[in-house]
Amino acid sequence: MRLNPRRYLPILDWGSRYTAETLGNDLLAAVIVTIMLIPQSLAYALLAGLPPEVGLYASIAPLVLYALFGTSRTLAVGPVAVASLMTAAAVAPLAAQGTPEYLGAAVALAMLSGLMLLAMGVLRLGFLANFISHPVISGFITASGILIAAGQLPQILGVSARGETLPHLLSSLWAKLSDTKPSALVIGGAVIAFLFWSRTRLKPLLIARFNLSARLAGALSRAAPILAVALTILAVKLFALTLPVVGDIPRGLPVPTLPPFDPVLWSQIAVPALLIALVGYVETISVAQTLAAKRRQRIDPDQELIALGAANVGAAVSGGFPVTGGFARSVVNFDAGAETPAAGAFTAVGMAAATLFLTPLLADLPKATLSATIIVAVLSLVDLGALPRTLRYSRADFAAMLATILVTLVLGVETGISAGVALSLGLHLWRSSRPHVAVVGQVPGTEHFRNIDRHNVVTATDVLSIRIDESLYFPNARFLEDRLLAEIADNPGLRHIVLICNAVNVIDSSALETLEALNARLRDGGVTLHLSEVKGPVMDRLSRSHFLHELSGRVFLTQYDAMVALAPALTAETRAAARVETAKAAR
Template sequence: MKERLARFLPCLQWARQYDRDAAGKDFLAAAIVTLMLIPQSLAYAMLAGLPPINGLYASILPLIAYALFGTSRTLAVGPVAVVSLMTAAALGPLFASGSAEYAGAALLLALLSGALLLAMAVLRLGFLANFLSHPVISGFISASGLLIALGQLKHILGIRAAGEHAPQLLLDLLANLPDTHLPTLAIGASALAFLFLVRSRLSPWLQALGFTPRVAGSLAKTGPVLALLASILAVSLLDLAEAGVRVVGAVPSGLPAFSLPTLDLALATQLLPAALLISLVGFVESVSVAQTLAAKRRQRIEPNQELVALGASNVAAALSGGFPVTGGFARSVVNFDAGAQTPLAGALTAVGIAVTVLFFTPLFHNLPQAVLAATIIVAVLSLVDLGALKRTWRYSRQDAAAMAATMLGVLLVGVEAGILIGVGLSLLLFLWRTSQPHIAVVGQLPGSEHFRNIERFAVVESPKVLSVRVDESLYFPNARYLEDRIAELVTRRPAAEHLVLMCPGVNLIDASALESLEAISARLHAAGIQLHLSEVKGPVMDRLSQTDFLAHFGGRVFISQFEALAELDPQTTRRAIGQRRNGLPFVHPQLQESDSEKRP
């Protein structure tokens, strides 16, 4: 019973070994992350189209929920840029930004996201996130970062601009550029310069002054707080709000009231697709960060339990005036580097945010929106990796095409459309690639029992046994291709008496492929050639055993290709074994060209 409860509440596991040393490290990490999270929460709420206080609300109860249910010791949950952008993209066309209806819809969106994540956990559907390939996610995050940065320039310039995608935003910015508010531009540009300088230079400077790398790095993370305080002081002393500098304004004090979002069935149906995308993107981002950080300490996370934790966090956000949340990359790395030992560091961060909400929100009245925009721009530009497109293109043009399509979709069409385009193209390219599997004629390496591609190695071929290796699972998109390819190879070898289909790379043979194998066997038999199989994997063999194919095709299933050739053409096998290999096998000249599709 205790073990089952501990699996559902992972906090019970680390709580048993919790000591004073771990507590001290968690308190230090919580203090650093709290200072980082305060300006980010305010900024990401503005990015989501909500009042700044909602960002602080989304950084209290969700963090406590994750501390109870999460398996990562260092993942920092809360508002993040990409999910905030997706929230704005989903709600912007429906309601006026900042309105009560908009805030209520954000709560409902968080509730739907949490419910979907919990449902995925119950049904163990975490594998659905696998459909978001790394190139698609990378392209989506980079394009979203550029779109977010472009959208925040209006706050830096002090002008009005709107648009659902990059061309609209850019044209509107250019059209309103003559209305730039110079005091706002001065504050925004100064904040940008300061934040970029702090991010890139402050830590090395502090280390040069004698600070340890850890202390220097921690102090560098306080840059956004310093920019926030300095800008508030400047606006207050110079009365810049009266001069037209837009400020946050009155921020209510006190903890949020707990209430269930208004359950509007029609609105929930309309928001469901966006909630599903937010859930999947948030889950993939969180699990990727959590696994990376856990591996550094030789820890492990449980993805299905992470679904529970993130689902509970979003439900908590919906009940406490927030909006959709997930694990953030930058904050999690800071939490890790600051020495956090358990998820209690996140709960302590929530306490720090709660104290801020109770006592310090009046300080944010004169906080310029331009400084929050600068905070967002600096944060999201660190996520942009345009070089990934070039690196991916060199390795796989198909993956690069999916990445480029995602980026262009996000920038030119919209956030949700962009990721759907990327996922759709990835699946189409996968089907196209697997519809033409690599099929190689193989021969025996001299002096060994190994078989390799005749186009790559100097091998011994049997005149009477045609050995064909298939490097892909056999299913409906490639079943006909296999038939055509086998027919083509047979016509080139009129002396062949046997054809052995090597299946070391075949993990599945579906019903369509089974019919193709039956058709291939019948056609070969009519041509005086017997079909055999070799190196069939256990699960595939189990499924074949449930059919009458093995009883009727007339051939044999060999454990290895060497056994097949030794049985069907022992003379060639002995000749190959007797030969010596001098040095490395001969490599076909085609290998001098870049061709990632060829197999050994």
């Protein structure tokens, strides 16, 4: 294998063709994304239970690293809602919110997730993300959206209620309902209403009233959250409102520090780190591929693991928490005309500038404003319509989705996604453990063999021909055994079994041992085992084992050859029938 630097550093590829026009487009996109990212970064840090500046830090170094290593031209990484919720769930049992231990655990989580992603990228283990099926990820994101939105209600009401699961949260909220702070409720409610309104109405209004171009109106309407931030800060100052605010944010950039290696902490967060890595990767790759296809660009899924891993290690080193490719901000980046990952690097510069110069202005920002932006952002993640849609298509997939949603809401995010993955793997194994198997007979007058349940075919009483429509491997090895042993128990006259293997692409060691055991058991029961129509590569492999020497019967090239040898009377009869048919036709 030759090392191709362009595979590991895609910047070498697009960087060499960078022009002034590209620069202009990337800069414009970066400005728009920065404006969108400032309130989001603060809000998601709040969601993760972390100080607001941590969200800003997580929006600087990761963006630069993704620009170096990522293969997507337009993906925007940073703190996202679901990963922030998962961070809170992982860290809450280990330390009290607001302590250095809590922050340390969140940073370690980013580090470990990043290292896991890097390892998966180098070892090309991206296929592990396949463990999470679509119904499970979709159910998980819906449930996370509900949990996140519900979790913001206390901030909107200005009360302090907590709970990692929906029942805990709602009962805690119910108990505190009388403490509701009117100022928080007014601010929060107004921001929610304004943001929902601006989503659908602001852009057409700007076009109609001010005669703006669609692109500029779209870009300006993305500034609605930052406008809400500015207006509510102003309201707090003007009316001297007393409600929970963000407070003083340390000014200045984070100093790069390698987080300490703490084996006890790392073993406690290993499972959540893996789940965050996998869920984040699934989200990232799906956003990246959607956008790349629009411009016929190419995404390298293994390289994306490396890029996302580097971004998370970068987040950890700069005191941030786990980051992911976000859907909304990537679409904004794409729509705003970003052409290369340099747009991401420019966004990082913008975020750094905000961290340096904007933070003093944010001290009076009401937490209710941030909660309102979170609620509006995450409600678009909730897709309960997927439930009936999936039920119509597949009951097994529906069960996996519903279980993921319910377990996530009631028992929390880690249990929820783990249960979903376990259930969908179980259902998959259950399905593969029951391959389609057909007993076949000969179509009279031909050399063709068809399912005896569906076609008018002839069979010999002492020969059972059985076609397996699936590779033979460990999930279904026992099924074949059970089925054939049941057949010989039910048919005392049986002398031969022929396995038709034309659909068998692989026979693994488990299936080989099953065949060996079957062969011996059938021989003990006076039945000979034959194979027919074995594919070349399967035959090559079988001849490296002892099976072919021990096989009580033969391996036939075709099923017709097998029937000529084992049931000559039958094939002679059908040949005679064929001759009669031909004679009739000739008459």
